[in-house]
Amino acid sequence: MADVLGRPEAEGFIGVFDSGVGGVSVLQHLVRELPGEDFRYFGDSAHAPYGGKTPAEVCEFSRSIAERMLSEGAKALVIACNTATSAAAPTLRAAYPDVPIVGVEPALKPAVLAGGTGDVLVMATEVTLALDKFHRLEDQWAHGASVQTVACSGLVDLIEQGDLDAPELVELIDRLVGHLRGEVDRVVLGCTHYPFVRAQIAHVLGDVRFFDGGEGTARQLHRLLASEGLLCEGHEGIVTFDSSIDTPEECALYQRFFALPC
Numbered sequence: 516m517a518d519v520l521g522r523p524e525a526e527g528f529i530g531v532f533d534s535g536v537g538g539v540s541v542l543q544h545l546v547r548e549l550p551g552e553d554f555r556y557f558g559d560s561a562h563a564p565y566g567g568k569t570p571a572e573v574c575e576f577s578r579s580i581a582e583r584m585l586s587e588g589a590k591a592l593v594i595a596c597n598t599a600t601s602a603a604a605p606t607l608r609a610a611y612p613d614v615p616i617v618g619v620e621p622a623l624k625p626a627v628l629a630g631g632t633g634d635v636l637v638m639a640t641e642v643t644l645a646l647d648k649f650h651r652l653e654d655q656w657a658h659g660a661s662v663q664t665v666a667c668s669g670l671v672d673l674i675e676q677g678d679l680d681a682p683e684l685v686e687l688i689d690r691l692v693g694h695l696r697g698e699v700d701r702v703v704l705g706c707t708h709y710p711f712v713r714a715q716i717a718h719v720l721g722d723v724r725f726f727d728g729g730e731g732t733a734r735q736l737h738r739l740l741a742s743e744g745l746l747c748e749g750h751e752g753i754v755t756f757d758s759s760i761d762t763p764e765e766c767a768l769y770q771r772f773f774a775l776p777c
């Protein structure tokens with residue numbers, strides 16, 4: 516059987532999701548790494564931010580998105596959200612053992628390995644920093660470096676509003692991490708929304724190097740699809756957007772962020 520484009524249905528699409536627009540920063544890496552794949556992006560903006568919810572709530576949102584995407588023909592899933600990866604990846608992998616499922620985690624390892632003269636700052640949501648996954652990452656990689664963590668409450672809400680030039684954004688970042696200017700020289704963007712405000716963070720913190728998990732996630736998906744014989748190559752993939760806030764404005768926001776450098 517073939518779909519309307521004449522491709523075998525078994526090829527399927529790759530389902531990518533986040534609490535909102537943030538995972539679009541990961542989607543950019545995925546499309547660069549795998550230009551022949553079809554991607555369907557889902558932003559759960561109706562429930563954003565995930566960072567202030569309980570892990571059980573985030574797990575349930577993620578489970579229901581995954582279930583729907585798989586019933587619609589996804590051949591693989593990317594949890595383009597640090598918070599949902601921490602809260603739900605083991606549950607999803609146990610529920611769908613035959614489906615490649617890739618998550619994203621704060622890029623602490625490359626930040627520590629890069630070396631430097633100052634501290635490493637990890638900016639992430641409350642849930643990401645509170646759950647075991649991050650503590651294990653710290654136990655494994657933080658020694659040899661001084662690591663500071665800041666739960667950036669409120670930042671996702673402002674980014675979701677879509678106005679990246681709003682003065683409130685820099686003001687909030689300044690309140691959250693401004694006291695660390697001069698102390699940190701590496702910043703781990705441990706939430707997929709934050710790459711969109713890299714310039715605003717640099718404005719507050721000065722000369723720092725940034726690390727995020729998007730590129731590693733894309734490489735990991737490539738490896739998994741190749742090892743499962745699921746790669747789709749030889750044509751240009753299609754990218755579509757959908758949201759739990761079902762308005763043309765919301766999908767237009769995702770498209771606009773998809774075109775932004777991050």
Ligand code: DGL
Pocket residue numbers: 533534535537538563564565566567595596597598599640643671705706707708
């Ligand atoms: N973009 C997400 C993350 O990477 C979720 C942020 C949120 O909704 O609080 O953690």
